[in-house]
Amino acid sequence: MKQKSTMDYERILLKDPLFTEYSLRDVNDMDLLNLLYFLGDNSTYNHLNIIDSYCPICKKDTTFNSEQSDQQELSDLLGDAGMYSGFSGEKREITLIEELEKRCVFIRKFNCPRKPHDSAHSQIFIFRVIGTTLIKIGQHPTLADLSKQDLKKYRKLNDNIYSELNRAVGLSTHGVGIGSFVYLRRIIEKHIVYPKIQELIAEGTLTNEQISKSDFKEKIKLSKDKLSSFLVENTKIYSILSKGIHELEEEECKSYFPILRTAIEIVLDEEIEQKEKEKKNKLISDQLNKFK
Ligand SMILES: [Zn+2]
Numbered sequence: 001m002k003q004k005s006t007m008d009y010e011r012i013l014l015k016d017p018l019f020t021e022y023s024l025r026d027v028n029d030m031d032l033l034n035l036l037y038f039l040g041d042n043s044t045y046n047h048l049n050i051i052d053s054y055c056p057i058c059k060k061d062t063t064f065n066s067e068q069s070d071q072q073e074l075s076d077l078l079g080d081a082g083m084y085s086g087f088s089g090e091k092r093e094i095t096l097i098e099e100l101e102k103r104c105v106f107i108r109k110f111n112c113p114r115k116p117h118d119s120a121h122s123q124i125f126i127f128r129v130i131g132t133t134l135i136k137i138g139q140h141p142t143l144a145d146l147s148k149q150d151l152k153k154y155r156k157l158n159d160n161i162y163s164e165l166n167r168a169v170g171l172s173t174h175g176v177g178i179g180s181f182v183y184l185r186r187i188i189e190k191h192i193v194y195p196k197i198q199e200l201i202a203e204g205t206l207t208n209e210q211i212s213k214s215d216f217k218e219k220i221k222l223s224k225d226k227l228s229s230f231l232v233e234n235t236k237i238y239s240i241l242s243k244g245i246h247e248l249e250e251e252e253c254k255s256y257f258p259i260l261r262t263a264i265e266i267v268l269d270e271e272i273e274q275k276e277k278e279k280k281n282k283l284i285s286d287q288l289n290k291f292k
């Protein structure tokens with residue numbers, strides 16, 4: 001990307017879920033055209049030339065190169081929108097959007113540099129323009145496929161955490177807000193806090209009665225010595241998830257999802273770290289005990 005754009009291409013392509021809508025009213029028409037079209041040898045229309053993503057076939061982080069758009073199609077569009085004759089002012093922008101709406105569907109394809117001619121490796125994005133709104137209507141590989149890679153490490157903790165986090169991310173990438181919150185909450189409640197409480201009860205530190213009398217925040221406090229300090233210090237994580245399921249609108253849940261996902265990943269990362277530390281400590285102390 002050569003200059004500051006009024007459109008965040010990386011976010012649109014690789015972060016926002018399907019069916020996200022973008023108003024075209026405040027967007028610079030050149031930035032918009034650069035999202036929808038790419039002509040490698042034309043410095044006006046070659047701004048979005050690469051994306052940094054993950055190739056699930058090569059199983060490697062990869063910088064993908066944009067495929068060329070149909071030059072004639074872009075040329076016709078510019079002609080119809082009166083953009084060759086140096087028109088200026090507001091009218092031109094409206095005309096461009098109207099012409100985009102007539103063409104309706106736009107496809108961008110980015111190729112894996114290791115196999116540029118094998119489309120199985122390509123990343124494809126499809127947009128639709130309706131009125132003054134742009135909608136991302138398709139993409140493959142799915143955002144869930146791309147983030148699966150980041151989530152794999154949580155298998156180490158247990159398969160349930162991995163599969164429920166995967167489901168949460170999958171729902172969110174398909175534009176489901178409240179549903180994705182349900183899985184995040186289950187991870188905290190069922191797979192992080194509950195097992196620790198069971199351990200404390202088994203050790204005799206807590207009683208079933210204490211637990212049944214406490215709400216979730218109190219349960220976190222009672223088991224704080226065994227929990228990730230990030231979770232204990234940020235009980236808001238659970239309050240927002242709870243509120244989301246009962247009170248927040250679908251759109252609000254969608255917009256909170258990325259920050260909650262990251263918060264839960266921090267908690268899970270702390271758990272992995274803790275487990276690895278325990279494992280190492282045990283290994284070393286076993287070896288030390290072998291010395292008489
Ligand atoms: Zn590849």
